[in-house]
Amino acid sequence: MSLLLDDTPLTDWVELPPALAGLSYLALVAGAVRGGLDAVGIPVDAVVVRDALRGDAVTEIRLTPKGPPPPEAYPFKDDE
């Protein structure tokens, strides 16, 4: 699955200086998607494949499902 974003505030109001041309600014959004879905038991990998901030036509965040997390070992660490 891919999430296609036409325009986001992070694209409209951000301009990357040439020194930071390799910075993936939208990685924050991808990480938030990953963290949110992970918290509700849908583990995915979210990667920014295309970024409008770097000159692509649209912004694409690709979601690839991960396997279920390994079961927790018996002495559960609930206190930490």
Place this chain on the structure above:
Amino acid sequence: MRRDKSGRKNGAKRRRDGSRAEPAPTTLCPTSNPTHPAPPSTRGFNIGARLVDDYLARTRTPRCPDLRAAADAVARGAFKQYLGAAATVAPPTPGAGPGAPVRAPSWAKGGGGRRPGGVARADAAPPRPNPNPNPNPNPTPSRCPSSSTTRR
């Protein structure tokens, strides 16, 4: 006493001078090297884990049966609510389809010509045409409703 005191002062001065002579770090961001694409970062993970609490408290979203429904809820519900812009859900673009390595973004494959030199945006190549602009503009409503039925 005096000798000790002055010795300490001199030592402190020397230390201060030494620290001043150290070069300041020049790179603002270690991942800004265009030739080495950044690995998938962990930024935003905790933001998302907190936002999903808020999202589930505000909307009554049932369990999503599959990833498609979950992505739909994220795109039309959560993105509109928290980012201010809705997204559309599409299958992965065929240009970098399932056979392509997922972790290598398209700009990292060296074909762009803009990245390696780090040139400014003005003389950059025009944006690539989207090979698959919106393959599914009207996705069928899934059982996992987005923001349309559930509002605050």
